[in-house]
Amino acid sequence: MLLSLRNVRKSYTTAEGRLEILKGIDLDLDGGESVALTGESGSGKSTLLHLVAGLDHADAGEIVSSGRSLATLDDRRRAEYRRTAVGLVFQHFNLIPSLDVGANISFHAKLAGRHDPAWERELVELLGVETLLARYPEQLSGGQQQRVAIGRTLAAKPPLVLADEPTGNLDEATGDIVLNIMLSLTKSTGAALLLVTHSTRLAQMLDRSVHLRGGRIA
Numbered sequence: 628m629l630l631s632l633r634n635v636r637k638s639y640t641t642a643e644g645r646l647e648i649l650k651g652i653d654l655d656l657d658g659g660e661s662v663a664l665t666g667e668s669g670s671g672k673s674t675l676l677h678l679v680a681g682l683d684h685a686d687a688g689e690i691v692s693s694g695r696s697l698a699t700l701d702d703r704r705r706a707e708y709r710r711t712a713v714g715l716v717f718q719h720f721n722l723i724p725s726l727d728v729g730a731n732i733s734f735h736a737k738l739a740g741r742h743d744p745a746w747e748r749e750l751v752e753l754l755g756v757e758t759l760l761a762r763y764p765e766q767l768s769g770g771q772q773q774r775v776a777i778g779r780t781l782a783a784k785p786p787l788v789l790a791d792e793p794t795g796n797l798d799e800a801t802g803d804i805v806l807n808i809m810l811s812l813t814k815s816t817g818a819a820l821l822l823v824t825h826s827t828r829l830a831q832m833l834d835r836s837v838h839l840r841g842g843r844i845a
C-alpha cells in the first residue's frame with residue numbers, strides 16, 4: 628500500500644464559525660494505480676490533496692504515504708517528504724520563470740537527488756517538448772507549459788503523483804493527450820496517481836473513481 632488514509636478530518640475557522648471540510652476519509656492507493664477524486668466545488672477535493680502533499684495538517688486521523696505517517700513529521704521532514712516522495716501538478720503550472728524549459732524539468736529531480744539525464748531525455752521526447760528546451764515559460768503556450776510541468780514532476784520519479792485539475796486550462800483534445808501521457812508514465816514508473824477532476828469523462832480514463840460529497844466519500 629503506497630498511500631493509506633484513515634478517518635482523516637479537517638476543518639477551518641470562518642467568520643461564521645468552524646467549518647468542517649473533511650469528515651472522516653478512508654482511502655488506499657497502490658503503486659501503479661490511478662484514482663480520480665471527484666465531487667462538487669467545496670466538497671474537499673483540493674483540501675484532501677493538500678493534506679496528502681504535506682502542505683497542511685489534518686485535525687485528526689492518519690495519513691501514511693511511502694511508509695511515513697505525516698502526523699509524525701516536523702517541518703524539515705515534511706519538506707523532505709515533498710521533495711522526495713510526492714510530485715505535484717496543478718492548473719497553475721508554477722514553472723520557474725528565470726529557468727529555461729530544460730532547467731525547469733531537471734529542477735525537482737536534482738533537489739530530490741534523482742537526476743537521471745537519460746530518463747529526462749525520454750520524458751522530453753514523450754511529452755513532445757524537445758524543441759522547447761531553450762525557451763522560457765513566458766514563451767510557451769498553456770498546453771506546452773502543462774507538459775513541462777508534468778515532465779518536471781515525473782523527472783524526479785516520485786512514488787506518488789498528485790494532480791489538481793491538471794487539464795483544466797487545456798482544450799479537450801490537448802487535455803486527453805496530456806492525461807494519457809501522465810497515465811502511461813506513472814504506470815511505467817510504478818507511481819500512484821491521485822487526480823482531482825470535475826470531468827466524469829476524464830475520471831473514467833483512470834483505474835477507479837472516488838467521489839466526495841459533504842466531506843465524506845459517497
